[in-house]
Amino acid sequence: MDRKEISQAVIQRLPRYYRYLEDLMDQGIERISSGELSKRMHLTASQIRQDLNNFGGFGQQGYGYNVANLHDEIAKILNIDRENPMIIVGAGHLGQALANYTNFQKRGFILKGIFDINPERIGKEAGGIKILPMTEMKTLVKKEKIRLAAICIPKSESIKVVDDLISYGIEGIWNFAHIDLDVPKHVVIENVHLSESLMRLSYRLFEELK
Amino acid sequence: MDRKEISQAVIQRLPRYYRYLEDLMDQGIERISSGELSKRMHLTASQIRQDLNNFGGFGQQGYGYNVANLHDEIAKILNIDRENPMIIVGAGHLGQALANYTNFQKRGFILKGIFDINPERIGKEAGGIKILPMTEMKTLVKKEKIRLAAICIPKSESIKVVDDLISYGIEGIWNFAHIDLDVPKHVVIENVHLSESLMRLSYRLFEELK
DNA sequence: TAGATTGTTAATCGATTAACAATC
DNA sequence: TAGATTGTTAATCGATTAACAATC
Numbered sequence: 001m002d003r004k005e006i007s008q009a010v011i012q013r014l015p016r017y018y019r020y021l022e023d024l025m026d027q028g029i030e031r032i033s034s035g036e037l038s039k040r041m042h043l044t045a046s047q048i049r050q051d052l053n054n055f056g057g058f059g060q061q062g063y064g065y066n067v068a069n070l071h072d073e074i075a076k077i078l079n080i081d082r083e084n085p086m087i088i089v090g091a092g093h094l095g096q097a098l099a100n101y102t103n104f105q106k107r108g109f110i111l112k113g114i115f116d117i118n119p120e121r122i123g124k125e126a127g128g129i130k131i132l133p134m135t136e137m138k139t140l141v142k143k144e145k146i147r148l149a150a151i152c153i154p155k156s157e158s159i160k161v162v163d164d165l166i167s168y169g170i171e172g173i174w175n176f177a178h179i180d181l182d183v184p185k186h187v188v189i190e191n192v193h194l195s196e197s198l199m200r201l202s203y204r205l206f207e208e209l210k
Numbered sequence: 211m212d213r214k215e216i217s218q219a220v221i222q223r224l225p226r227y228y229r230y231l232e233d234l235m236d237q238g239i240e241r242i243s244s245g246e247l248s249k250r251m252h253l254t255a256s257q258i259r260q261d262l263n264n265f266g267g268f269g270q271q272g273y274g275y276n277v278a279n280l281h282d283e284i285a286k287i288l289n290i291d292r293e294n295p296m297i298i299v300g301a302g303h304l305g306q307a308l309a310n311y312t313n314f315q316k317r318g319f320i321l322k323g324i325f326d327i328n329p330e331r332i333g334k335e336a337g338g339i340k341i342l343p344m345t346e347m348k349t350l351v352k353k354e355k356i357r358l359a360a361i362c363i364p365k366s367e368s369i370k371v372v373d374d375l376i377s378y379g380i381e382g383i384w385n386f387a388h389i390d391l392d393v394p395k396h397v398v399i400e401n402v403h404l405s406e407s408l409m410r411l412s413y414r415l416f417e418e419l420k
Numbered sequence: 421t422a423g424a425t426t427g428t429t430a431a432t433c434g435a436t437t438a439a440c441a442a443t444c
Numbered sequence: 445t446a447g448a449t450t451g452t453t454a455a456t457c458g459a460t461t462a463a464c465a466a467t468c
Contacts, residue, residue, distance in 0.1 A: 015406035061450040062444045078409045079416040097303035172415040190411035196225035201400035205382040206289040271426040271467045
């Protein structure tokens with residue numbers, strides 16, 4: 001499928017649309033107009049229509065959008081309409097927090113392995129599966145053809161580990177380490193730099209006083 | 211201090227500059243030009259100079275920027291040049307992960323309390339302090355004049371808890387619950403919607419195939 | 421001084437908003 | 445059919461990049 005490049009701004013908003021549509025379904029709402037959705041999401045109706053029309057005409061004049069249909073279409077766009085096996089590297093509190101998010105499993109992200117170097121953690125359970133030693137990562141990633149890995153280890157170790165993971169076939173890195181990793185072009189990284197997020201909050205908290 | 215509104219895009223980048231300056235200091239680098247920094251950060255030199263000049267002329271023609279000085283200036287802009295007491299609501303894995311991030315303490319975010327409703331967790335330690343019952347939140351927030359709270363509880367409970375916190379004097383919410391909270395204008399929210407982050411990664415992971 | 425690099429203005433690019441004809 | 449609301453083009457707004465005089 002050939003189509004024009006989608007901007008980062010649009011991609012940023014897509015999962016949020018998905019979440020709102022989920023909520024609408026839970027509330028039993030069957031159809032919604034861009035105007036009504038714009039009020040709930042604090043966006044303009046124009047932006048919603050522009051965003052969606054990057055991917056296709058999902059609405060109907062005079063009617064609006066069918067909630068369940070749009071929900072499914074966005075799931076397809078985000079590729080969460082299938083099972084996405086993933087692993088978590090690092091079984092500290094953060095790794096375990098991710099392992100236990102039932103939300104992820106619900107959206108097709110199936111936890112296939114969680115790894116740690118700490119012998120005290122190995123063998124215990126997290127997210128319903130046993131924590132494995134990192135030496136077993138290679139075999140599992142290759143055998144299960146896993147493409148997604150969450151990095152929940154200190155930045156000092158993450159460079160080496162990520163290089164290894166990529167050599168095993170990992171193509172998507174969900175990075176929680178406080179470092180910007182260099183990766184080949186075919187690998188995508190989504191950074192979650194929590195300390196930067198907290199600093200932004202700090203800035204905005206004091207902004208009004210200036 | 212009256213000055214023109216700073217755009218969200220700039221605020222987004224500020225903590226990243228701070229992190230790179232920290233790294234430069236660790237490497238013993240004393241001065242850096244916008245050109246050299248732009249290469250490391252994969253930005254344009256022009257953007258760096260534009261960003262910084264929103265807050266003042268921190269550089270010197272023919273020399274560049276003094277790393278330690280710029281680092282301190284950005285700390286001031288972000289308000290992490292002082293101690294910011296904070297609390298964490300929810301002592302599950304995520305709450306405990308945040309409580310144990312030494313990075314936060316290093317940047318002046320001092321954990322004053324961590325709360326939970328689960329009796330099994332209460333009394334145990336997280337981040338060097340005892341987990342308290344949520345009934346004690348009000349007293350602590352008021353006594354210590356705490357402005358910052360991290361929300362690590364399920365979305366179903368977070369609406370009520372956040373309303374309460376705001377009534378106690380909290381003005382900054384670091385929200386990890388999967389919901390967009392409605393708050394009065396004087397309260398700022400920084401959302402960390404992890405499931406949305408994972409969906410963005412999923413989109414980009416499959417994007418090339420289309 | 422000469423060279424380097426900033427601060428800042430102007431030009432460009434891209435994203436958001438407005439408007440409206442098409443159409444359900 | 446009439447009213448509502450989309451899809452889409454055009455206008456506006458804002459952010460990024462380029463250029464260069466100022467100056468250390």
